[in-house]
Amino acid sequence: MSTIGIAPTPIVGTRTRLRLTRRGRRVLSALVAAPIAFAIAYAGIAGGSALASGEHAAPVHFETVMVMPGDTLWSIAGEIAPAADPRDVIDEISSLNNLHGGVLQVGQELAVPQRYTD
Known part of the structure; x- marks a missing residue:
């Protein structure tokens, strides 16, 4: 009787290193900065309009x-x-x-x- 043996073949560990190009860094920076800029702009617009309108302020004597x-x-x-x-x-x-x-x-x-x- 004959047996066939299968030996595990070693997997060569080729690790790829993530490298960001200059364009990739710009895109990543824009993705991070966009929500922050939007939040600051929204707070400025919403807060500024509430403070600017003095229509609802009751006069105090x-x-x-x-x-x-x-x-x-x-x-x-x-x-x-x-x-x-x-x-x-x-x-x-x-x-x-x-x-x-x-x-x-x-x-x-x-x-x-x-x-x-x-």
Whole structure:
């Protein structure tokens, strides 16, 4: 009886190295940069048009109150609007005057929404 043996043939490891040409690098750079440029342009157009139109901004009328020694936002809110919730009044005064942390200076003039001073 005869046997046929098949020996595995060694596969020669020819590794191809990926080489990008100058044109390939340009195409790859364009593919990466295009979505970034689109996102920046979209944000600029969408954000710019929202800020540019002042049609929906309601006018704010306000009176001013002078800060005296010992005054706090809580005491001022209680004086100008005793029937309203002081937290809401303080929030409006803080946002209108761009106050951070509620720090007041004696002699400082605070803008107070006119609806509380009527």
